[in-house]
Amino acid sequence: MAITEQYTSSECLICERTNPPGAMLCSACGAPMSLIEEAAIQQRSPRIITILGESNVGKTVYLGFLLDMLSKRAGGFEAIPKGAYSVNLQQSVISHMNARQFPPKTPLEVDHWKWAYYQVRHYDAHADEWFDLLLPDMAGEALAQEIETPQTYKAITGLLAKSAGALVLIDAAVAASGSPHPDYFALKLMSYVDRQFATKRGGKARNPIAIVLCKADYCPECFDNPRAFAETNLNRLWNICQSRFANVEFFAASTVGSLGFAHDEDDNVVPVPLHAAPRGILEPFEWILDRIRAMPAK
């Protein structure tokens, strides 16, 4: 079925709610309706890769750097943003990092999230194959609330239901410090993802999931062997991945080369990114793209 037939002009790409013509945001989930317009223009079903992770884990920074590297043709990728809104996120991240600031927190309100719609291809044996990728930057707090009370954020429910794969970001630095919190959060998150990706026959979920151990510059051993790091420091996560997911891989990543700390007038600790040194950003994406390519088309 052609994409133009599959998606009518007023049906939300994420939650499939029919919206009145001309609507800018879906009335049910708040996702931008421009996504479906892009999909209709491209005549291809977009593959959604959802980036999941707790608040402050670095989803916005990771996604900003990833999109920026893709648009700079790093790693043999060619990427074309569809619409100015797709560039806003990477522009915001790079601008803030250049000013030695982390970008502002992503608001909880869905209509304030940034969405990126990119056409991507990889210069390899499948050079002619273009992927339409939809990468939303959601608020970690919204995800946490959705995990605690499913269906709170219909955009998240819809995104995962439609996702071809997911990048799950875990704070490796906190995990390495001995806190069980990242492991518990990851366990809840993967349990939630399992429910969304689960097959009808109760088998393992086949959608590729890249577990990205962020802020790995704090625990360099993470780069040497991410799987071993996860098995040791995020054992609950490791176990559920082994039990419930057929297509999962662990990666280490970091974006900040060195970090300074300051205090604001309320005595909050303000981390200052002194310079950016992205490492391990593309690998999870490349892996997930390969796996998506290998999956049979629906």
Added chain:
Amino acid sequence: MDPRPDPRHAGQVTTPDAQPEAVLCDQAVFTSARSPLGPQGYRIIAAGEHLSSRECSEIVTHAPSGDGLCDDAPAAEGLAFYRLSSGRCCVLHSRYAGKEPSGRGGRRTYTLAFVLDEAGFARFHGNPFEVVRAARSLGALNQEVTTRPSLPQLRLPCPPRPGGAASVDRSVAGIGARWISHLAGRLLDGQTIIADTEMDRLALAEAVVLVIPAPLRSSVSLAANLRFSVGRCGRLTVVREDVGRMRQLMRGREVWVERIGPDRGPPAPPDHPWAALAERFLCRGRQGRLLDLAAQFGPDDVAAIDRIVAACIDLDNMESASAAELVDTAAAWLDRRQTSPLERKLAETLLANVRERLESAAGRTAEEDLVDFWHELLALAEPSERAAGLAEPALLTALRRAARHGLPTQVQMLTAAARASPRAYRRLRTEAARVAAALVAWADAASPEEIAARRQLISAWAACAEDSALTDLLDRMRKIGPAVSPTGAEPA
């Protein structure tokens, strides 16, 4: 002893004489809190134990996150109100509380949620701003709650009378009565409104809420002075945002988005009758009367809103109404069957007012118009005993005033009463007896010619009024002059 009330009776607190004076409400705190090794960011950091997880998640989706207010002032406040899916009412109060603790820029927004049941909310006259005022009076708004497992229920004092008049005054002075009634009219017509304004947004939102009849207020979800978000967009949103952007975001939805203010010129007069009445009252500086009326509405009165408006207008017009208009008003309201308690109450007030004013008019009406007025009163009195009772004081006053013109005028008036309205005449019996006695006294002193001259007049009265004094008088007249026919007509 556990001082906490039984959660099964969460809601109203009653005193021994069953007069509710406080309402119990659950509370929650939604803000950004940082813990080095624990959860980060905006979340509910403390909540009452009677709040369900679904209610908490609905608070999260409605509460603002960082830099969540329209106003930059450090003391800025925002308010949201909406119904939870559990049926309870939720009032959110937001303010700034320092910098964002994650160090990622912006200000931290601190939101307190007050959750109370419908009956409890009604004790605040359906005004979410009253709930916040009650919480403020307890000092609850200024407390900084840090993470703790459970918050106790708050015992919010109920206001004895509806408040918020200051917000109405400020809004009328700032933006004009027309805008307030225009917004209220749109809400009453079921529309969703997003208003962008530079004036005091909280005051404007409260003024619009207060203009709406109390039972309808809980259906008006609102957000005032909170950063615009589609997900938070209730029936009434008062913000300071770019109208073009909001229109874009709301494209495809039936939402009225407009920049409002004194610089925008007055909008069209409201179509809704209650809103039109509100404008009339606000323009005449009768805010207190309007707010009283709006607060007096009960659930059964909403269906009768058109008739209530009519009663209010008639009441308002009464001061300048002529005697004839008063009679018309009274006749209209006597005929009308009142279906709601407030309508009944207003109709009773109106008729009591008419009764008083008719009596006063009877004392003031020009001499040459007195007979015409008498006939109007008789027409008013005849349909029912209630109508006759209404007209009675005015009839008596008019009849007594007619004494100045002599007995013949009074006899003519009584004859007319006996013919046109037996009900009215029955209520004038005492006065009629007095007039008859005066006639007898007059006849005793009158010459036969004088009696003959008045015979027709008296016989006409006697013909339609059963009065022994009149009968006796007529017997005496027969002895003096020619016989009078039973109908009062002179023999040929």
